[in-house]
């Protein structure tokens with residue numbers, strides 16, 4: 422294999438994994454920004470999205486689009502239920518909310534284990550073939566993940582930045598009391614933001630299902646990555662999540678290909694420690710406002 | 713427009729407002745003055761619904777609203793420019809104003825109101841894409857008032873709009889308050905530490921002391937009253 426080929430694959434893999442992390446980190450940071458909950462169950466919604474897609478599309482042969490919508494929709498409903506039953510009670514209570522989210526993560530993971538067993542499933546590829554650019558080939562199966570994730574991030578940015586509900590979400594995140602007197606119902610915005618975050622995680626799971634194998638244990642790594650990325654990029658910062666996610670994805674891919682996977686983990690945490698020491702608010706985060 | 717009948721409000725064991733009554737006639741400017749901790753902000757919060765009353769009634773256009781949540785009172789025609797301005801710091805000036813119009817979904821009407829507000833505060837036009845948190849105090853006050861106006865209220869609550877502003881900006885804000893009241897016939901409750909300003913602008917004023925109304929009357933009368941002059945005007 423030529424060096425060009427290896428480099429190109431490494432970049433594509435890094436971007437793919439990175440964009441998935443971006444999706445995860447954005448949902449994670451949104452839920453924190455609005456509800457002040459560090460949601461360690463975030464990756465379990467990724468896992469469930471991936472599983473539902475694997476079952477609907479892979480095992481039952483349902484049409485692709487239907488499988489995607491059903492997988493995301495069902496995961497979103499589960500998210501809504503979890504918000505109702507658990508998370509809304511811990512809104513604004515950072516420590517207890519975090520502990521509760523670990524509990525929810527364990528419950529979801531073990532439920533998946535009971536329902537679907539521990540063996541890994543593979544999902545048939547959604548697309549095949551390669552894109553050839555100047556003699557270098559890129560597998561479409563991976564490009565599709567990158568493109569899908571970019572579309573999701575751009576749509577989300579439009580939603581948050583330029584719509585009435587997006588403005589309401591930002592207002593609630595910045596000052597929920599004053600948001601109320603503008604006529605915004607925070608009791609609607611909180612679950613809406615939570616479900617939106619969960620849906621992004623489910624979509625990331627759906628995108629990755631055909632590329633990875635699916636098991637009840639795949640949720641933990643993306644949760645931790647989302648956490649790390651949010652620390653690197655800055656809590657509550659969407660551009661920070663994009664930069665941090667791509668950075669971690671590329672480090673992982675390059676270190677994994679050229680050195681070893683364990684070096685990649687070490688490097689990632691060195692970056693985190695470096696950022697925390699030198700720029701505690703994150704690369705693109707803002708300093709905590711003075712009270 | 714508004715009638716407050718004997719409301720009491722408490723923070724836990726601490727009673728902040730006791731048996732307070734006041735009325736605001738259609739199109740009137742009513743001032744609420746008093747020293748720090750007198751209960752002015754608490755009264756505003758009770759009227760807008762951010763703080764529940766423990767007793768008493770609040771009538772808006774003759775209908776009781778104590779049970780109506782804050783997010784729905786704005787739809788009934790009340791808007792608040794809060795103490796300390798409380799603009800959404802990481803949103804642009806324009807987005808702050810658009811959030812203010814959250815309860816007004818008619819886009820054409822929104823644009824009209826926006827133009828009106830830019831007319832009152834021309835400075836906001838050039839600042840419209842700037843983050844509200846990076847504005848000067850005076851400009852933030854203009855955003856806070858503009859944001860409240862975007863809801864097209866019939867009753868506007870202004871909590872210390874002059875706080876921390878240079879005299880020249882205070883004059884500008886005062887002029888605009890009068891203009892808004894005159895142009896649109898909007899009723900206004902003005903909370904102020906700057907008693908001279910408040911008494912000059914208003915038709916009717918209430919002096920609050922330790923959570924209760926100590927004195928009320930026409931602004932001009934209170935300006936002339938010995939008690940008010942000694943206690944609040946430092947004369």
Ligand SMILES: Nc1ncnc2c1ncn2[C@@H]1O[C@H](COP(=O)(O)OP(=O)(O)OP(=O)(O)O)[C@@H](O)[C@H]1O
Pocket residue numbers: 723726727728746747748749750751752753754755795905
């Ligand atoms: N969130 C709160 N929790 C507990 N006590 C409060 C709270 N807000 C106000 N208080 C108390 O209620 C009383 C009235 O406060 P309020 O803010 O209404 O006064 P104010 O007249 O607006 O004063 P200022 O001119 O300083 O703004 C004060 O004794 C204050 O300490």
Ligand SMILES: [Mg+2]
Pocket residue numbers: 752753754795
């Ligand atoms: Mg006050």
